[in-house]
Amino acid sequence: MAYYQTCFYTLVTVCVGLLVSQPTRRQQLNKSEKPRPFRRDDRHPEIPWYKVQFLVMGADWLQSLHLYSLYRDEHGLSEGLVSSLIATGFITSAASGYFVGALADKYGRKAFSMGFCVMYAISCFCTITPVVPVLFLGRILGGISTSILFTVFDSWMVTNFRKLRLVEDGCDLSRTYATSSIVNSVSAIFSGVVSQWLVNSTGSRKAPFWLSAAFLWVALQIIWAYWLENYGTGMSAKPSGVSQSIAKPPSVWSTLKQPSILALTFASTMFEGSMYLFVLFWTPTIDSVHKSAAKLPYGYIFSSFMASSTAAALLYNIVMQRKPVKYSRLLVSTLLAANFCFVKLAGPKTEDAAFWLFCLFQACVGMYRPCMGYLKGRLVEDSSRAKVYGIMRTPLNIFVVAFLMLVGDSSSYIKVFSTCSMLLTAAFGVVWVASLKQDMP
Secondary structure, three states: OHHHHHHHHHHHHHHHHHHOOOOOHHHHHHHOOOOOOOOOOOOOOOHHHHHHHHHHHHHHHHHHOOHHHHHHHHOOOOHHHHHHHHHHHHHHHHHHHHHHHHHHHHHOHHHHHHHHHHHHHHHHHHHOOOOHHHHHHHHHHHHHHHHHHOOHHHHHHHHHHHHOOHHHHOOOHHHHHHHHHHHHHHHHHHHHHHHHHHHHHHOOOOHHHHHHHHHHHHHHHHHHHHOOOOOOOOOOOOHHHOOOOOOOOOOHHHHHOOHHHHHHHHHHHHHHHHHHHHHHHHHHHHHHHOOOOOOOOHHHHHHHHHHHHHHHHHHHHHHHHHOOOOHHHHHHHHHHHHHHHHHHHOOOOOHHHHHHHHHHHHHHHHHHHHHHHHHHHHHOOHHHHHHHHHHHHHHHHHHHHHHHHHHOOHHHHHHHHHHHHHHHHHHHHHHHHHHHHOOOO
């Protein structure tokens, strides 16, 4: 439909306008206390990180966009078996979070990131094999891999940022997280277009999984060649030049008991859980209010969501360069806006309203990711970062599994959105109270 194509291209135009207004590393260097000349051949020190982010997130998108249809349409599995396979991935991710983080802190985050590439590629090959035990093995490996992807990679990046003192090289941790969010959205759009082309060209939904494995192989080469190893307990670089003999890092449990960390854990569970449910329910929601006989262009609709997320992350970079508000206050505002989206989605709505409310929610995602990433980067010590991140992510996986068991079929989206609204209201309140009790950035 021309309407959704126009919306997508309009959002892309907004992204381009925001892109040309982005703060740059050169500007940051010129504003520093000890400015140094910027050379044209000066390679950005975070380029290897962004390349890997594009590839590993692309590999994840290539799989997730076609996983359900591969199971149902190509392997011919029953609805119950598909639900069991998907739940197995989340349960494994929840169970492995603590151990993955602890082992990565001890044996090296670069090594675990390389291990992720191998393990997730094996998961691809298991997923395209229509043998039930092998499919479950694929979901187990996929669950462990997902745990590594969303804990160890971030831990490596933040520690590497501090260890190399990249702030002195014109970089900014907040901007790094925002750019990573932009890379993720661009990767999602690219993966969606390319994977659909592969399916149409080959007539098989296995093709995107082969491309996913290829992405992981390239990412493995970049990590091996360009990343430096860093560790956690007893081996991480201390901020502000504090030696380990002078300042002993806090234990994992003392970190997790801090009101700010508890609040961020609760908020991430509620918000990211809502993100997962959005992925499951946006299609039946728009279908239910679609009155025309014409077929909905799901590709353009999904790409519009990703463009909205990209635009918000670009706007975040521009706004937070001046730091007009605390990051914790911005997180509170983002949770409140997301809550508004689900309140409206749970009530009567038109097709246009549903589409733009989903776009607004994805804009909240674009703001949430760099904001939450920066707050965790500031509040969690490098010494046990991956372990703490893994534990903070465990409730999310439990939340998603419990919701999938209770929800039933896709026609229950009104109850789902109402529940998401209540949970986000609670998250908003918890973060607000924590920010008053403890000095959060």
